[in-house]
Amino acid sequence: MSESPLTTGAEIAHLCTTFKKQVAEEISSIRQQAPFLRAHESRLDSIEQILYGMDHFLKEQRNLCTPIGRLTDEIILEILHYCMGRRTAHEGEERLALPSAIFLCKRWRELAIGARSLWSHLVLPSAPELFRLFRDRSGALPVSLYLTNRGLPKVHEMDFIGDPFCQLAPRVSHLEIRWATIDGENPPLSQFLTDHIRQKEFTYLKTLDIRDEHRGRTQSFSLNTPALQILRFSGIKFRIPQAQSENMVELQYRCPGLGPRGILELLSGFPRLERCSIEDYKPLPRQGGSDFPQVSLTQLQSISIKSLYVAQMRDIVSHLQTPSSATIDLGTYEDYLFEMEPENFIGSLLFSFDELRILERQHIYFALTSECGRSLKLEHEMEIEHKEGQYDCIWLSAMAAHPSSVSRIALDVPKLPALRELVKVLQAWNLMTHISIRTEAADLERLFTALEENPVILCPLLKSLDCRGARFSGPRMTRFLEFRRDRGVALRELKFTKGFSEPPLGDISLLVGHVIVADPPQPDQDGSVQYHS
Numbered sequence: 001m002s003e004s005p006l007t008t009g010a011e012i013a014h015l016c017t018t019f020k021k022q023v024a025e026e027i028s029s030i031r032q033q034a035p036f037l038r039a040h041e042s043r044l045d046s047i048e049q050i051l052y053g054m055d056h057f058l059k060e061q062r063n064l065c066t067p068i069g070r071l072t073d074e075i076i077l078e079i080l081h082y083c084m085g086r087r088t089a090h091e092g093e094e095r096l097a098l099p100s101a102i103f104l105c106k107r108w109r110e111l112a113i114g115a116r117s118l119w120s121h122l123v124l125p126s127a128p129e130l131f132r133l134f135r136d137r138s139g140a141l142p143v144s145l146y147l148t149n150r151g152l153p154k155v156h157e158m159d160f161i162g163d164p165f166c167q168l169a170p171r172v173s174h175l176e177i178r179w180a181t182i183d184g185e186n187p188p189l190s191q192f193l194t195d196h197i198r199q200k201e202f203t204y205l206k207t208l209d210i211r212d213e214h215r216g217r218t219q220s221f222s223l224n225t226p227a228l229q230i231l232r233f234s235g236i237k238f239r240i241p242q243a244q245s246e247n248m249v250e251l252q253y254r255c256p257g258l259g260p261r262g263i264l265e266l267l268s269g270f271p272r273l274e275r276c277s278i279e280d281y282k283p284l285p286r287q288g289g290s291d292f293p294q295v296s297l298t299q300l301q302s303i304s305i306k307s308l309y310v311a312q313m314r315d316i317v318s319h320l321q322t323p324s325s326a327t328i329d330l331g332t333y334e335d336y337l338f339e340m341e342p343e344n345f346i347g348s349l350l351f352s353f354d355e356l357r358i359l360e361r362q363h364i365y366f367a368l369t370s371e372c373g374r375s376l377k378l379e380h381e382m383e384i385e386h387k388e389g390q391y392d393c394i395w396l397s398a399m400a401a402h403p404s405s406v407s408r409i410a411l412d413v414p415k416l417p418a419l420r421e422l423v424k425v426l427q428a429w430n431l432m433t434h435i436s437i438r439t440e441a442a443d444l445e446r447l448f449t450a451l452e453e454n455p456v457i458l459c460p461l462l463k464s465l466d467c468r469g470a471r472f473s474g475p476r477m478t479r480f481l482e483f484r485r486d487r488g489v490a491l492r493e494l495k496f497t498k499g500f501s502e503p504p505l506g507d508i509s510l511l512v513g514h515v516i517v518a519d520p521p522q523p524d525q526d527g528s529v530q531y532h533s
Contacts, residue, residue, distance in 0.1 A: 142173035162196030190221035256282035260315040306331030347399035355408040400428035410436035416443040436466035448480040474505035481511035
């Protein structure tokens with residue numbers, strides 16, 4: 001039979017009464033020896049310590065009954081990891097700090113001290129005592145390090161961060177460096193690393209992230225990083241760090257003035273790349289010559305290159321070999337200087353893809369996909385002063401002038417080319433089986449007229465027409481469907497938006513195999529509407 005809380009309380013009361021009686025007897029014994037009180041001070045101190053310890057013990061036991069006291073060690077460590085990840089900042093830079101959660105109680109403090117992973121993120125510069133605390137409590141674990149030349153006691157005191165950095169180098173697994181110009185007096189990053197690291201091996205370093213904003217003259221530098229897998233760099237190309245490429249799988253670069261040759265030479269140094277992102281945010285005039293290196297990235301999964309002129313991007317893509325399943329994301333600027341339009345560039349790639357999508361808004365977006373999973377996207381940024389006039393409509397004939405295996409096309413554009421040009425385009429793309437179109441009503445009718453060309457039927461394999469989001473005349477659509485049926489090339493599927501036919505579309509069940517009427521879509525958060533799947 002289990003004891004009731006009342007019985008347990010009575011036992012505790014009896015225990016306390018007995019304890020008080022024994023303490024009173026002990027005090028009485030000491031009082032009787034008053035002349036020799038000093039000799040018994042230690043006994044009194046001992047009793048006082050016992051009583052204090054009991055009080056502290058009872059508070060600890062009471063705390064265990066609170067919600068926070070019932071948390072498991074694992075949950076507490078998760079909370080502490082979260083708190084340790086929040087650093088105080090100085091001018092936007094990270095700084096080491098001890099979160100107040102560590103001092104919540106004895107249990108939390110002991111758990112924090114014993115968990116080495118809590119102390120494995122270090123920052124330089126930091127107060128020497130705090131840095132040593134984090135360094136020592138992390139034990140021999142690999143550490144992540146945030147290094148900056150901001151916040152130094154004096155600009156010339158590079159030893160303040162250089163010496164501890166050298167100590168940690170063999171243990172660093174993730175290194176983030178932010179280097180800036182401070183009063184024009186601090187040395188460039190390359191000099192700092194040469195002076196303090198030299199060829200010391202970063203044995204465990206897997207991720208290196210550098211943003212070099214120093215404005216002084218400097219040179220490239222090399223680092224001994226045998227295990228490096230991810231390299232991120234933002235700065236001037238002459239400061240790009242030289243690192244081992246044996247295990248490199250991810251590369252992110254943001255440098256002005258790389259150009260096609262610089263990008264290809266850069267990629268050639270990392271043949272095992274799986275993921276890559278390069279941004280040349282200040283493209284230089286086109287480099288002379290055509291002797292660019294051929295680069296093969298056999299393990300590449302995805303690559304993003306932005307932002308160059310169209311002709312420069314063509315030079316890169318034509319000299320870059322990637323797997324058929326790779327995803328390619330490109331960004332280009334207006335290309336008046338080199339007289340190459342994005343349509344010519346995209347057209348030269350059509351033979352390798354099955355589907356073409358074009359979206360024209362403030363920029364022009366091209367997307368190419370193939371059944372094997374290969375995809376290429378291009379965002380072409382037009383200069384504001386040239387947006388009206390030159391791009392009245394997409395230059396489809398420039399794309400159609402190239403060999404093509406495209407059988408599906410999706411156009412979301414304000415205007416289509418003139419009828420004569422549109423007919424030539426459809427003649428070139430005679431393998432088309434699906435057309436998705438969103439444009440003005442007059443331009444959609446122009447497409448119908450082109451597809452009604454005689455005596456040779458254009459796009460005889462066309463089976464599906466998706467007009468969702470486009471307004472059209474019901475009678476004009478009916479005549480187009482009748483034409484296709486009468487010529488023995490009737491559509492199997494037609495999609496359009498409910499209420500977008502003006503006048504309404506009549507019964508077309510005998511003209512097309514399957515009709516899908518979609519409800520008008522709701523706008524996205526940015527106000528845009530997606531019609532094409």
